Amino acid sequence: MLEISQLTKRYGQDDPVLTGLDLTVEGNSVVAIVGASGAGKSTMLRCINRLVEPTSGSIKLNGHELVGLKGAELRRARRRIGMVFQGFNLIDRLSVMENVLAGRLGYVSLFQAVTRRYPQADIERAFQLMERVDIAHYANKRADELSGGERQRVGVVRALMQEPEVLLADEPTASLDPRTSEQIMMLLQSLASELSLPVLINIHNVSQAKTYTERIVGLRHGKMIFDGRPADFTSDALDAIYGGIEAAQDEPPAPPAATRKHEAPHEPF
Amino acid sequence: MVEEQAERPADRIWRRYDRRQRLIHYAVVLAVTMAVVWAVHDIDIFWPWVWDAPNQISNLGARMWPPDPTRLGAIVAAMLETVHIATLATMLTVFIALPVSYIAAQNTTPNRACLWLGRFILVASRSVNTIIWALLFVAIFGPGVLAGILAIMFRSVGFIGKLMGEAIEEIDRRPVEAMEATGASKAKIIVYAVVPQVMPAFFAILILRWDINIRESTVLGLVGAGGIGVILQGAIDTFAWPTVATILVAIIALVLIGEALTSLLRRKVL
Numbered sequence: 001m002l003e004i005s006q007l008t009k010r011y012g013q014d015d016p017v018l019t020g021l022d023l024t025v026e027g028n029s030v031v032a033i034v035g036a037s038g039a040g041k042s043t044m045l046r047c048i049n050r051l052v053e054p055t056s057g058s059i060k061l062n063g064h065e066l067v068g069l070k071g072a073e074l075r076r077a078r079r080r081i082g083m084v085f086q087g088f089n090l091i092d093r094l095s096v097m098e099n100v101l102a103g104r105l106g107y108v109s110l111f112q113a114v115t116r117r118y119p120q121a122d123i124e125r126a127f128q129l130m131e132r133v134d135i136a137h138y139a140n141k142r143a144d145e146l147s148g149g150e151r152q153r154v155g156v157v158r159a160l161m162q163e164p165e166v167l168l169a170d171e172p173t174a175s176l177d178p179r180t181s182e183q184i185m186m187l188l189q190s191l192a193s194e195l196s197l198p199v200l201i202n203i204h205n206v207s208q209a210k211t212y213t214e215r216i217v218g219l220r221h222g223k224m225i226f227d228g229r230p231a232d233f234t235s236d237a238l239d240a241i242y243g244g245i246e247a248a249q250d251e252p253p254a255p256p257a258a259t260r261k262h263e264a265p266h267e268p269f
Numbered sequence: 270m271v272e273e274q275a276e277r278p279a280d281r282i283w284r285r286y287d288r289r290q291r292l293i294h295y296a297v298v299l300a301v302t303m304a305v306v307w308a309v310h311d312i313d314i315f316w317p318w319v320w321d322a323p324n325q326i327s328n329l330g331a332r333m334w335p336p337d338p339t340r341l342g343a344i345v346a347a348m349l350e351t352v353h354i355a356t357l358a359t360m361l362t363v364f365i366a367l368p369v370s371y372i373a374a375q376n377t378t379p380n381r382a383c384l385w386l387g388r389f390i391l392v393a394s395r396s397v398n399t400i401i402w403a404l405l406f407v408a409i410f411g412p413g414v415l416a417g418i419l420a421i422m423f424r425s426v427g428f429i430g431k432l433m434g435e436a437i438e439e440i441d442r443r444p445v446e447a448m449e450a451t452g453a454s455k456a457k458i459i460v461y462a463v464v465p466q467v468m469p470a471f472f473a474i475l476i477l478r479w480d481i482n483i484r485e486s487t488v489l490g491l492v493g494a495g496g497i498g499v500i501l502q503g504a505i506d507t508f509a510w511p512t513v514a515t516i517l518v519a520i521i522a523l524v525l526i527g528e529a530l531t532s533l534l535r536r537k538v539l
Binding site for chain 1: 443444446447448449450451452453454456457460461462465466468469
């Protein structure tokens with residue numbers, strides 16, 4: 001269970017990106033976090049595994065406080081938090097297997113990591129997960145030889161190798177074509193129930209969020225303004241989160257006649 | 270007709286640079302021209318010697334021809350020594366240059382003090398020419414190969430360290446972030462996210478420096494730091510011009526072989 005309470009993040013002296021955010025995610029639920037760019041979605045996910053340092057507030061994973069951890073304690077906590085990235089964040093020049101096994105870096109010794117002598121159990125788990133997502137035949141291919149969807153599946157497997165207690169996905173489908181991104185969303189949804197793992201997904205695509213998740217959280221300017229089932233996510237909620245029609249009306253439409261004159265000043269008329 | 274003419278907006282003026290920028294350009298051109306004029310004016314060239322040069326060239330050429338192959342054995346041995354100096358020095362440099370590049374790169378340095386220490390080492394190494402380092406080490410260790418190896422090393426640390434530091438600074442940060450997220454320690458992050466990314470640059474830089482070091486070590490002998498230069502210096506001092514010719518041909522051959530070898534390696538590695 002992930003419990004976020006009163007989470008605030010402020011970069012320098014700027015306005016806070018997140019203000020007093022409360023969010024609890026239980027069991028194997030898939031939660032979509034929607035919001036415009038700059039709403040604080042990415043910052044929120046990165047506060048959970050402390051890639052971004054929260055300014056104040058508390059984040060508990062299965063009862064363990066994550067805020068304030070340092071050094072080895074922080075690294076031990078991070079092992080239990082898997083993360084999937086928008087840009088896949090694979091190591092291009094390493095093989096698919098090495099990328100996948102990198103998910104175990106928090107568990108193995110430096111010697112094992114350098115010499116690639118991972119425990120047999122890790123290798124077995126790697127093959128099982130790769131078979132689950134259909135990339136096992138790429139094990140010895142270089143990561144940059146794969147297509148976008150395949151690369152993201154490597155990213156997902158790497159995160160699952162950590163045996164995480166929660167999976168964070170930061171815009172996992174934003175770099176993929178529509179068809180592939182549907183597949184990745186479906187994969188995340190089914191993995192959540194197979195591994196009984198809570199999954200938090202930052203996502204722009206609202207229709208995908210409604211289809212593949214059972215809860216939608218809407219952020220705007222660092223505040224949660226929607227939290228409910230996809231069925232309750234109406235177009236009003238959408239407008240509230242993305243600014244809707246009001247924002248579009250901020251720009252007054254230019255008078256068409258005048259525009260035309262300015263566009264072609266040298267044409268004789 | 271007249272009304273329509275009046276309604277037409279005036280031609281709009283567009284210039285790539287504004288007045289201030291253009292003035293700056295003129296000032297820069299003027300300053301460079303003045304520097305060149307000043308340099309030509311101040312430098313003292315004894316022109317009669319310049320006009321005499323073609324004579325001297327044919328004279329020297331005649332004295333060199335035909336190259337004297339009698340000392341070829343010694344020359345080949347000295348050439349090998351030259352290559353050994355370059356190879357050993359390049360290999361040893363790696364052990365110093367990599368840690369220095371690590372602390373001299375903005376994104377991996379442990380703290381400001383290390384950053385400035387690293388940069389100081391790089392600048393100090395780069396600002397002193399190999400021959401000057403060689404003079405220094407010949408004075409300390411006496412003439413010989415050791416002084417040559419150290420001289421090449423001290424100059425190469427700056428070169429390899431600086432370029433590797435830049436390669437480290439240019440890596441993609443995203444894999445680093447991913448490795449952090451798995452709970453990996455700093456050492457593991459370097460092994461998995463940094464090293465693979467700088468590997469191609471490392472080999473390219475290493476091969477390039479080895480190539481340069483072969484050429485540099487051919488002149489080390491002029492100050493007594495071993496290699497082919499020792500024989501060359503001896504031959505020039507004794508006016509053995511045919512031997513000098515042989516040595517020059519041998520050096521050109523070595524550099525060409527080095528060039529061919531490095532371009533082959535570069536193709537294989539990258």
